[in-house]
Amino acid sequence: MFRINTDLHTHTVASGHAYCTVNEMARGAFNKGIKLLAITDHGPNMPGGPNVYHFGNFSIVPDKLYGVRIVKGVEANILKDGRLDLTDEELGYLEFVSAGIHRLTEHKLNNKSDYTEATIKAMENPHLDMITHPVQREYPIDLERVAIAAGKNNVILELNASSYNPNKFKTRGIKSESLKLLKLAKKYGFKLAVNSDAHFYDIIGEYSTLNFIFESPDFDSELIINSKAENIINYLDQRQKRLNKLKKTV
Template sequence: MELLVDLHTHTITSGHAYSTLTENALAASNRGLKLLGMTDHGPSMPGAPDLYHFGNLSIIPDQISGVRILPGVEANITNHEGELDMPLRYLEQLKLILVGLHPICYQGGTSEQNTEAYLKAMENPYTDIMVHPGRPDFEMDLEKIAHASARLNIPLEINNSSLATITEKARARDNCRSIARYMAKYKGPVVLGSDAHFWDRVGEFSEAVELVREVGISDYLILNTSPERVLEYLALRRKQRTDSNQRSIKHTRSIA
């Protein structure tokens, strides 16, 4: 399996990452990657960039060191309703929107509440990919999440950083293995992400690859084996979003 895309990386702008976009792009090029997501944390994360950062991402070159760049965000779920910490007008400008739960941005709740928050965020038309569901910070119904991923065609991430560096690594590995098994069962789309916070981890998927091999996830379910597949998927999401918005406008007019 050849992985040519890393959609989950952070730059120094995230506040707790330590490399520039240029350094990350050069690392991606050296690993043979063709497509790189620049997904710094949304503004509810301490140290994260101001919204002006996201409003100015159009100045980023399309390519750096021969690698195509997708400027985006790792948006934070902020409550049990699955709301994100990014205003709509900024989400509309971004090329890639990852969504996940982080303890400092979301207070947590019961397994049912956490699962519902994750599912509602997954149903958001602006969500492209749901990240690190296997992190042990919040108890969730992982099978229900995997089933929804397949039904909605929203990829779930197998996060290499969760498997390799998170403090509660054993619990994270158990959760990630469960997610991977459910994804293999329901045949939902999968993304392997480095979640790199330093340039030397960009394109590092070894732990995630080992896990998906262990549980038998087919290569065709893994989106980031091909930049073309990723770009086609993102184009489809934007078309679905446009169609959804148009239906909402027509519905509002018919009521009026």
């Protein structure tokens, strides 16, 4: 069976609608054999979400808890024209930046064309690493155009396990669209990440709702960037070097 020992998308109490602390999440990850856990609380436009101080102070959390590498990240909100709800300076405090479109965040996006354009524009931000749940019923996008932009800007697109959780109030995923991402990743040369979007510790690393992806004839484990912790450690190292270089040139 294909094993993934990282999780790049999880939330803590700081998000306002998740239920564990960083410490509880780290211990939960350890108990599940997860070696690297990104904490990606929502950006400040989410009602009840953390303010900018949360992100500016994040570096005080140790890099390792219970032997698990804790990556300090964010799931920012994509707003009109592809703006994010943290400035580039604030994003610069973080090790991993993901972003997605969310309800109740005053995004002022109204239709498929808006969602698509904003997502593509957000991907041009040099800090951005990953688009979360690019496939969601409520915010349909032109997947092919987003895929082209992902290839061009080296942005990861997510396969979000929580989108197919049958216990959730409503399922937001569309299986045929998520499956399409496998073909598009090969065609346009971007990576995918398999993440839980856990809002509670025992959901960390739970990917079985994505079995339809793993069992697809188009599935190729090489497409999944976060299957091994070493790959992500290497990725984080490269991204930091790239951003440092960029800082020097401006």
